[in-house]
Amino acid sequence: MPIEKQQIPYGYARCLDGACPLAGTCLRAIAWKMSDTSDEFVTIVNPALVTASAGCPYYRNSAPERYARGFTLMQKRMYPDQYAAFMRECIQRFGRNEYFKRRRGETPMPLAEQSFVRDVLRRVGVPADLEFDAYEERVNWKGE
Numbered sequence: 807m808p809i810e811k812q813q814i815p816y817g818y819a820r821c822l823d824g825a826c827p828l829a830g831t832c833l834r835a836i837a838w839k840m841s842d843t844s845d846e847f848v849t850i851v852n853p854a855l856v857t858a859s860a861g862c863p864y865y866r867n868s869a870p871e872r873y874a875r876g877f878t879l880m881q882k883r884m885y886p887d888q889y890a891a892f893m894r895e896c897i898q899r900f901g902r903n904e905y906f907k908r909r910r911g912e913t914p915m916p917l918a919e920q921s922f923v924r925d926v927l928r929r930v931g932v933p934a935d936l937e938f939d940a941y942e943e944r945v946n947w948k949g950e
Contacts, residue, residue: 809833809836809840809868809945811840813945814837814840814947815947817849818833818834818837818849818947819834819849819850819851819864820834820835820837820838820841820848820849820850820851821834821835821837821838821850821851821856821864822838822850822851822853822856823835823853823856823858824838824839825858826856826858826862827858827859828858828859828860828862828865831867831868831869832862832865832866832867832868833866833867833868833945833947834851834864834865834866836868838850851864866946866947866949867946867949868945870943870944870945871916871917871943871944871945871946872917872941872942872943873914873915873916873941873942873943873944874914874915874919874920874923874938874939874940874941875911875914875915875938875939875940875941875942876908876909876910876911876938876939876940877908877909877923877936877938877939878909878910878911878939879936879937879938879939880923880927880932880936880937880938881909883932883936884930884932888930888931888932891929891930892926892927892930892932893905895926895929895930896908896923896926899922911939911940914942914944915938916946916948917946920938923938
């Protein structure tokens, strides 16, 4: 899945260290390579803080991840009390509007959010092996 310039989020911090051994798979280095003279301003990671090693805190892997969309099918497999408890916990985490966007599948959920939903399912007594409504491959720009 090749990355295109228009996919790079506005203001995304780029890394200038082209000699880094991880530059070929780092979103920040790839974004820097895609910068051109039409970019009037570019946000960069402080070069003094970058470490050219596997432990770099600014490294963002360019490999696509499996995002989930929607959990309306899960809702159909819960008892009303389980769903009420599930919804309450999710709203505490995401907020009311964001919860419903995730439930309908409007907002894709990265792995961390999928894990949270599965943990809540377990806590309310629902089998955590339920599947989300749909899945898609996306680049995780935030590194969540």
